[in-house]
Amino acid sequence: MDSPHGAAVKAEGFGLKGPRGWVFREVGIDAAPGSLIALEGPSGSGRTCLLLALTGRMKATEGHAEIGRHRLPKKMAAVRRITALGPVPGVNDLDQSLTVAEQLREGAMLQRRYDAPLRTLLRPRGDRRATARTRINEALAAVGMDPATLPKGERTSVRDLERLEAVRLSVAIALLGGPRLLALDDLDLKLSDAERAEAWALLRSVADRGTTVLAVCSEAPEGVTVLRTGAAAPAQPRTGRHTGKTAPARPAAAGTGGPKITWGLPPGNDTDPAAPAPAPAPARPEPEKPGPEAESAEPRRDEPAAEPAEPAAEPATRTGTDNDEDEKGADDALAETGRA
Template identity: 70%
Template structure:
């Protein structure tokens, strides 16, 4: 397995098919360790599915991908262990009733319980508390989230956060696990131009600090490695051909699609 540090991400002809057809197809990726990768495309073009596939959360239907020395789809669980997600609707949703501090403490506790070695768990309580505090402080610094600047400090409820503050909190929670690959969804959704620039500056700093970043967006920023999910001509023609075949085969193909989707989510 790779040592510590950011990882390279690559893919050739990557595709994922579900019951309604191809979520994405024919995607190629080539990004060096510590890169900021912008997954660009219109809404509904499979951007989030690609993000989940490259972080080991969904199983591709065709093609191959790599995260460092790990290979997809064969090593999904290994990729999940070195990656983290932030700001993904339905996956990393923040609880609006909890405070910022409660979210941070809960994530640090889970990381300490399930992400630490047995030796670390046997350390004195004071040492474990100090280690958790350090993880939280480091993650907050990486996400650029200043608790003192919030209306009620760490006691601020998530429902009272601005959009960019909520995104920073989600990134901080992901960074508590010290991932080598960070996936962020909807980076520019409903943000002003100034807020978009702020978010991209944040993600650039995360990448520069040693974590490769995959970020879903509608428009990639300057300097990012751009991966488009917009259908290519050849892939679009192949998808249209498959759709025609599916229509001809009727329910038989529908049953097959259900099985493929189950495999993709395994």
């Protein structure tokens, strides 16, 4: 397999803002081709989003970066063509139902179909298979993986692989396309100290071949360029053979220098965390409820005074004296009209 020339990684004021606030911002880096870069920090600090943004898989919202000679976020498609993802959980997971041989053949087929020149598709099928087999063997040799040492050889199921062997397989598939930048996420996840040392030795060997490597981890070893996420960056990064230059120190909120990453604020908070919190609004006094004395007070002026109650109606049944008087009154009225 040809040794590709690695891509330089540069960024200035690089940032990404999501609907819940800043994921990362003010990222600055200047790494030479063939560098081994460790993106170090705790889980949830935005390190995976930065990895995807630097490989053209996620669009940044401020600043710019350059991968090779391709400027982000404008040339995302061009950056994707020269970069490859190793293991990134939730993005390009291995198919647990396939065998190692099937997974490798699938990776070679996809690379040939989408990344290879059109003329390669016109070659005879036998030639294409032979070329794919050669590239697979070279990729396996580059990551130090020998399928013959697996329990069932190439017929070993992917789900039966140890964590370190799964990492080797993912990196081998990524190298089939000859990328200039290789990016990996959660490199040291579920690895022992000895396995972690082997994984970093693997990435260092890939960088020695000329490919720039960017790896997300919780703790980076000595001899690599380190960008620390989530917390304050160290005054001077740990550098090794393929580190390249780091960005000059710029003033930051935390007062740090070197390669600087100022990470996003907590979800839902777009303000400066160092700013004092606003004073709470004074509580409005509640109106006092009228007591019994107020209810017995004089009526309000805007309400009309209550009218006096009407006298009760007289009962319909009267005594005998009253009836006699009524009859005499009727006779007198008839006499006046001449009807008596």
